Amino acid sequence: xxxxxxxxxxxxxxxxxxxxxxxxxxxxxxxxxxxxxxxxxxxxxxxxxxxxxxxxxxxxxxxxxxxxxxxxxxxxxxxxxxxxxxxxxxxxxxxxxxxxxxxxxxxxxxxxxxxxxxxxxxxxxxxxxxxxxxxxxxxxxxxxxxxxxxxxxxxxxxxxxxxxxxxxxxxxxxxxxxxxxxxxxxxxxxxxxxxxxxxxxxxxxxxxxxxxxxxxxxxxxxxxxxxxxxxxxxxxxxxxxxxxxxxxxxxxxxxxxxxxxxxxxxxxxxxxxxxxxxxxxxxxxxxxxxxxxxxxxxxxxxxxxxxxxx
Amino acid sequence: xxxxxxxxxxxxxxxxxxxxxxxxxxxxxxxxxxxxxxxxxxxxxxxxxxxxxxxxxxxxxxxxxxxxxxxxxxxxxxxxxxxxxxxxxxxxxxxxxxxxxxxxxxxxxxxxxxxxxxxxxxxxxxxxxxxxxxxxxxxxxxxxxxxxxxxxxxxxxxxxxxxxxxxxxxxxxxxxxxxxxxxxxxxxxxxxxxxxxxxxxxxxxxxxxxxxxxxxxxxxxxxxxxxxxxxxxxxxxxxxxxxxxxxxxxxxxxxxxxxxxxxxxxxxxxxxxxxxxxxxxxxxxxxxxxxxxxxxxxxxxxxxxxxxxxxxxxxxxxxxxxxxxxxxxxxxxxxxxxxxxxxxxxxxxxxxxxxxxxxxxxxxxxxxxxxxxxxxx
Ligand SMILES: Nc1ncnc2c1ncn2[C@@H]1O[C@H](COP(=O)(O)OP(=O)(O)O)[C@@H](O)[C@H]1O
Ligand SMILES: [Mg+2]
Numbered sequence: 001x002x003x004x005x006x007x008x009x010x011x012x013x014x015x016x017x018x019x020x021x022x023x024x025x026x027x028x029x030x031x032x033x034x035x036x037x038x039x040x041x042x043x044x045x046x047x048x049x050x051x052x053x054x055x056x057x058x059x060x061x062x063x064x065x066x067x068x069x070x071x072x073x074x075x076x077x078x079x080x081x082x083x084x085x086x087x088x089x090x091x092x093x094x095x096x097x098x099x100x101x102x103x104x105x106x107x108x109x110x111x112x113x114x115x116x117x118x119x120x121x122x123x124x125x126x127x128x129x130x131x132x133x134x135x136x137x138x139x140x141x142x143x144x145x146x147x148x149x150x151x152x153x154x155x156x157x158x159x160x161x162x163x164x165x166x167x168x169x170x171x172x173x174x175x176x177x178x179x180x181x182x183x184x185x186x187x188x189x190x191x192x193x194x195x196x197x198x199x200x201x202x203x204x205x206x207x208x209x210x211x212x213x214x215x216x217x218x219x220x221x222x223x224x225x226x227x228x229x230x231x232x233x234x235x236x237x238x239x240x241x242x243x244x245x246x247x248x249x250x251x252x253x254x255x256x257x258x259x260x261x262x263x264x265x266x267x268x269x270x271x272x273x274x275x276x277x278x279x280x281x282x283x284x285x286x287x288x289x290x291x292x293x294x295x296x297x298x299x300x301x302x303x304x305x306x307x308x309x310x
Numbered sequence: 311x312x313x314x315x316x317x318x319x320x321x322x323x324x325x326x327x328x329x330x331x332x333x334x335x336x337x338x339x340x341x342x343x344x345x346x347x348x349x350x351x352x353x354x355x356x357x358x359x360x361x362x363x364x365x366x367x368x369x370x371x372x373x374x375x376x377x378x379x380x381x382x383x384x385x386x387x388x389x390x391x392x393x394x395x396x397x398x399x400x401x402x403x404x405x406x407x408x409x410x411x412x413x414x415x416x417x418x419x420x421x422x423x424x425x426x427x428x429x430x431x432x433x434x435x436x437x438x439x440x441x442x443x444x445x446x447x448x449x450x451x452x453x454x455x456x457x458x459x460x461x462x463x464x465x466x467x468x469x470x471x472x473x474x475x476x477x478x479x480x481x482x483x484x485x486x487x488x489x490x491x492x493x494x495x496x497x498x499x500x501x502x503x504x505x506x507x508x509x510x511x512x513x514x515x516x517x518x519x520x521x522x523x524x525x526x527x528x529x530x531x532x533x534x535x536x537x538x539x540x541x542x543x544x545x546x547x548x549x550x551x552x553x554x555x556x557x558x559x560x561x562x563x564x565x566x567x568x569x570x571x572x573x574x575x576x577x578x579x580x581x582x583x584x585x586x587x588x589x590x591x592x593x594x595x596x597x598x599x600x601x602x603x604x605x606x607x608x609x610x611x612x613x614x615x616x617x618x619x620x621x622x623x624x625x626x627x628x629x630x631x632x633x634x635x636x637x638x639x640x641x642x643x644x645x646x647x648x649x650x651x652x653x654x655x656x657x658x659x660x661x662x663x664x665x666x667x668x669x670x671x672x673x674x675x676x677x678x679x680x681x682x683x684x685x686x687x
Binding site for chain 2: 012018048049051052053055068069071072074075077081083084085086088090094098099100101103105146207
């Protein structure tokens with residue numbers, strides 16, 4: 001096991017930030033920590049890294065208890081913190097070399113590692129740039145390069161795609177998958193469920209410092225009753241007709257807003273067919289019609305009763 | 311690892327333009343400004359003083375005084391250039407600043423001045439000395455008129471006057487104090503570097519520090535290696551400032567060069583440790599810390615006599631404790647005692663006080679830095 005957290009409790013004054021949090025990260029996983037802003041993701045990471053004092057709980061990394069002086073553990077971790085942490089006075093190259101040099105003494109090896117990191121995040125043209133001259137996305141990539149240049153076995157990324165343009169975001173997500181393919185275990189926190197769904201092999205959903213669900217994305221989706229969401233674009237549906245749909249079998253929730261009829265249906269095989277039949281019989285004109293499988297947002301919604309999105 | 315951290319820190323510091331401005335350029339500019347404002351007066355070499363003497367019966371019969379005056383007004387480097395005139399002429403001369411003082415001779419000799427300054431003080435002391443020793447002079451002259459030389463020599467020895475000029479009135483000392491306290495202020499301004507060091511090492515104070523806490527290198531080591539770079543840079547800056555003041559502006563530091571370097575080193579260390587201490591114990595934003603540091607340094611510089619050198623003496627006389635706990639004053643005084651006193655007693659006292667400060671600040675910093683996990687970051 002790469003990380004093991006048991007019953008972690010962390011308070012900021014009166015605020016209970018982590019409430020008996022337990023989690024396990026296994027070798028080779030891309031482990032997603034998903035939760036809305038303020039759910040305790042960063043706090044959990046900082047406790048795991050021994051930056052924060054906590055009130056209760058046990059934390060082990062690589063099978064050994066974690067502490068600020070556990071250098072043999074720290075040597076094998078790469079961290080990309082939520083906020084960009086680089087030196088304004090150093091160029092991209094120097095920043096990466098500085099951090100890498102704190103892990104790797106051998107100069108030749110280090111030069112090679114820095115070159116690889118620059119190549120990896122695509123900062124080659126910007127190696128002589130100072131952080132101030134880099135766009136938000138490039139800065140994030142520099143931040144990542146500083147965290148991974150020493151080729152750690154465990155890479156922890158705390159919301160690395162916040163405030164990043166779609167192009168950089170894509171590059172970052174692909175990069176994470178590539179690092180994992182090369183053998184690193186990844187812990188990835190985000191409040192974007194699409195990202196977590198796209199890259200993570202195991203996901204833990206956090207809310208108010210508590211784990212509300214954990215598993216692969218299919219496991220998570222099978223935990224809820226929602227089967228699919230059917231959306232119909234229509235301009236001439238009556239209140240009575242909506243009421244009739246509500247009474248159709250397997251339809252758990254029907255809403256009509258902004259000319260969109262949104263129907264949530266239980267698990268079943270032919271929900272779309274039932275709706276289409278109904279629309280035809282009732283002679284309702286419609287534009288688009290489509291159906292979606294449940295998302296992690298639906299999982300979050302069903303368990304907590306609120307939306308995951310901001 | 312030392313070389314890695316040390317050299318990267320050097321780079322960071324040298325490229326921090328704001329920091330270099332405040333710790334080097336600003337003092338250089340201020341020194342130049344002092345020089346322009348205070349002009350050539352700092353020049354300790356003696357210039358002939360223009361004075362007038364009002365003609366009167368008493369003056370004409372007071373041959374002793376006339377003789378002495380004549381003696382000190384002639385020769386290679388005369389002390390006075392005397393114009394004999396009437397009272398109106400004397401007033402006009404002083405009005406037009408052609409003379410800085412005029413004398414009237416009645417039962418006693420009076421000195422009239424319009425401003426105060428070194429020249430005026432010397433005239434006053436000359437006259438006082440003359441009057442005090444008038445009786446003695448008379449006796450000597452009666453016995454042997456050839457003794458005129460001795461008396462003239464006695465009264466005109468420049469050193470006599472300078473050393474008797476009360477320190478608080480003496481211009482050269484005042485100007486030296488301004489420059490010395492400028493150096494002291496620069497030393498203590500090194501606090502900005504100490505502040506930065508702590509901000510970059512305490513995970514609850516900056517992102518960079520939090521990130522740096524995750525590396526497999528001991529925290530105290532990282533701090534000391536990095537601090538070494540700050541000390542080198544800051545010491546270099548202070549030495550540059552001293553060199554500039556000395557070679558470009560002609561400020562006199564006396565002859566004890568090795569001690570000047572030692573003072574610069576201890577002074578830099580005092581500033582750095584002061585900054586790290588403030589940064590460790592004040593759990594506020596960088597802005598507030600900087601404000602606390604800059605304001606204490608400025609108040610300290612003021613009390614050490616940077617603006618009005620008299621302040622330094624007023625504080626030393628009336629609140630000696632304040633003078634002893636003011637690092638700017640301690641360092642100013644160290645430079646001053648190197649220049650002014652023959653013995654090093656007072657110098658070592660100052661160095662000792664500075665060292666105590668460094669120790670207190672460093673221990674305080676250590677107690678805070680020792681902590682590696684935070685309640686909140
Ligand atoms: N330094 C702090 N002091 C007090 N409260 C904090 C601090 N940091 C975070 N919190 C609170 O703790 C909770 C969890 O925060 P955080 O771990 O940053 O969440 P996330 O990373 O999931 O957005 C939030 O309610 C937040 O307001
Ligand atoms: Mg966070």
